[in-house]
Amino acid sequence: MMRRIWLPALLLLAALPARGQPGDLTGFAFLRLEPSARAAALGGSYAAVYGDDTNALFYNPALLNEQMHGMLSLSYLNHLADLNAGFAAYSRHLDGLATFAAGLRFLSWGRLERADEQGQRLGTFGAGDVALTLGAARAYDDRLRYGASVHLVHSSVASYGATALAFDAGLLYYLPDQNLSLSASVHNLGATLSSLGSTRDDLPVDVRIGFTKRLRHLPLLLTLTGYNLHDLGDTPDDASALSNVMRFLTFGGEFQFSPAFNVRLGYNHRRHEDLKMSSRLDLAGFSLGAGLRITRVWVDYAFNSWSSLGGLHQFTVRTRL
Known part of the structure; x- marks a missing residue:
């Protein structure tokens, strides 16, 4: 695929997250993309969903557990502007030790046409992002679990590259007799090892x-799920108190029609407020x-509305090897 795009526009679009604010210009923002179609359909509200989905590695490493032994997940996301992203995760449980998982995330921009401000064609270049993740979790007792993961991240634009090392850590409190789970986690702590430009980008x-x-x-x-909670003070001045609280929450529901078929709905208020068109009913978010x-084999599908910008289609295939 060949597309014509200015480099500044490329870098701006690269910062559009799936869960956060469309204008949030942190580096390595592709780490916010949803790796799981099930999670995407639930509005990204996946921080405490305990089960056998090995994609939990990306949402809270403490969710890794023995139910995921041998589980493989492969996902494809068709993002805006025909960008393509892929995700893979695999987990193994070792009795008496821990549950381990490995994951891969990538975002491909295809071949892009470079042009200067006057529209003069300067050739083509490639751009993309990739992250390799390793994680583990174990039980502290019959209710509390803890886990951690490490990410090696690389982004490239033409001949320029940036690399970072990031860490996640999480806790999960699970009450099986009440079918209830609570979690807390921190994501993408770390350091940028090299940057695309002279200024080092912050991790998201x-x-x-x-x-x-x-x-x-x-x-x-x-x-x-409450997310971006370290930025609770960063809210619009002209919004209501309720709206400002809602900007840090995502909601999801999954109805099980049978053991083999589920339907899911989700809502992200921040995305709705940032992308909605005031002149009409808008399903953004x-x-x-x-x-x-x-x-x-489980086959999952998700559609996320981004208002007039379009929508994101995502597929995931999960199975036990």
Whole structure:
């Protein structure tokens, strides 16, 4: 694919996160992309969803557990401007030691056409991002789990490159008799080892808390995640107090029609407020999706509305090897 784009526009679009603010210009912002279609359909509210999905490695390493032994997940995301992202995760449980997982994330821009401010063509170049993740978690007791992960991150634009080393750490408090879990985690702490320019980019640090409850008499999973909590003071002056609180929350629900079929809905208020068109009803920030199990394989789909910018389509395939 060949596209014509100015380099400043490329760098701006690269900073558009899936979960955070569209104008949040931190470095390595592709780390905010949703690696899981199930999580994307739930509005990114996945910080405390305990189960067998090895993509938990990217949302809170403390979620890694023995149910994920041998689980493989592969995901594809069609982002805005025909950008393509892929994700992979695999986990193994070692009795008496821990649950380990490895993950890969990449974002490809394809081949791009470079032009100066006068529109003169200067040739083509490539751009992309990749991150390798290793993580582990273990139980402290029958309710509390803790985990950590490390990410080696690299971004490239033409002949320029940037590298960073980042760390995540998390806790999970799980009450199986009540089908309830609570979590806290910090993401992307670390350092930039090299930069695209003379100024070192900051990593997209994120502090999250999560709550998940599976109802006892209804096949419904409810989940809430608070994110970017280290930036609670960074809110619009002209918004209501409730709206400002909502900007740090995402919500999701998953209804189980059968053991082999689920439907999901999610909502991200910050994305809705930042992208909505005031002249009409706007579904920006809303997401939906479904999961279907075919024998031993789960196939998940998610759609996220970005208002007039378009929508994101994502697919995930999960199975146990």
